[in-house]
Amino acid sequence: MNYELWKIFLDAVELGSLSKVAMLHNTNQPQISRQMNELEAQCGGRLFNRTGRGVELTDLGQHLLPKIRSWLNVTDQLNNEILHSTDTPIGTVRIASLPSTAHPLLSTLYKVLQQKYPLIKLSVREGQGVHLEKWLEDGSVDLAILYRFNPTPKQGDVYLTEADTYLVGCEGDMLTQANEVDFKAVSELPLVTFCRPSNWRNFLDHMAYENGVELNIVFEADSISLQTHLVSESRMYTMLGPQALKKASQYTSIQAAKIINPALKRYISLSISKHGYLTPACKAVMEEIRNLADLL
Structure with a gap:
């Protein structure tokens, strides 16, 4: 598995254009195309369909996307832990939140992390419930704060509070x-x-x-x-x-x-992506979110 090639693959997914990926990496489009061709040869099939507007994932690309996202995230986390300390939570934790629950919870969380875990970085996306579910499902985020409507938590959900x-x-x-x-x-x-x-x-x-x-x-x-x-x-x-x-x-x-x-009744849930494993940084962030649940 070539880490750098798969990072370029993910950039192409996010940007939807090989020329934009080339600009991001300060190179030219033919070079990016060659790298994608190399990756497709390794996979035994096309990862992208080339269109007039850019590139779109094939069925094979769609199938691999969540697994690659998870693998890259775990690899980044492992690299951070090896370089620094296995005892210290470090790395980026990706959180999705409903707009109504993002502040003051996540802004306060940032301040707490700065004091207790300064090597943890947050990447926060906002969206409505269906978007949050999709991001959890495809591994775009590690954690999500969203509404559930079943009084019994499922699939590792942690209910932070209930609301009318x-x-x-x-x-x-x-x-x-x-x-x-x-x-x-x-x-x-x-x-x-x-x-x-x-x-x-x-x-x-x-x-x-x-x-x-x-x-x-x-x-x-x-x-x-x-x-x-x-x-x-x-x-x-x-x-x-x-x-x-x-x-x-x-x-x-x-x-x-x-x-x-x-x-x-609705229940504000802290939910976990099915892809990857809970890194020390994720566990630390989850614990601090639970401690701040009274802000909801």
Whole structure:
């Protein structure tokens, strides 16, 4: 296994263009093409399809991608540990997070790591649940902080806290003036919520079916900012967790009531990629995230 060649392969995946990879490595495109041809010869098949726009992974390339990402990550970690100290957590830990849970949790985590583990670096990506799941699945990240809806943790998940769901209306809205509102009151309200595919949408559909609630989704948007502006200005409703609600309340005129009968519980989970192994740096970061769970 040629480490440098596979690093170039990964750069080509990320950039989608051999000419951009050549610029990144301060060389020319024919040189990068020769290196990719060498790699494909070793694999016994094409890794990329060349298109007018750049390069796209073949089925073989797609199959190898998560394994190569995992191998490169482990190799980098091993190199760091050999060069420095096997007793000291070192290296980059890649974390994916929902926008609503990133701050203050991860910004505080950085400060803690600077004090306790200065050789650990963080690489943080934000996205909605479906993106986080994909990044975990293909090995793009080591850890993810995301919502789960099953009260029992699975597949190594660590639940950090549980949260209620709130019906969000515009300021002065009669329905959301109370502290609590029955789930049945959501029936036929004009709703804005997240686009499919979405674990939240699946959970919401299931709970609506179980409780005889007719969902009237009139707008789909993954942006919480857009959702809450529509709620504030167009008299729609949405359903959010407390973290997203707190942030949205800072820039929009909204109010909210906790949904009960039944409560729509969500669990903030620290989840682990199925690829690779937990490096000392990952273990240290997981422990510190658990210690900071009260920030959620």
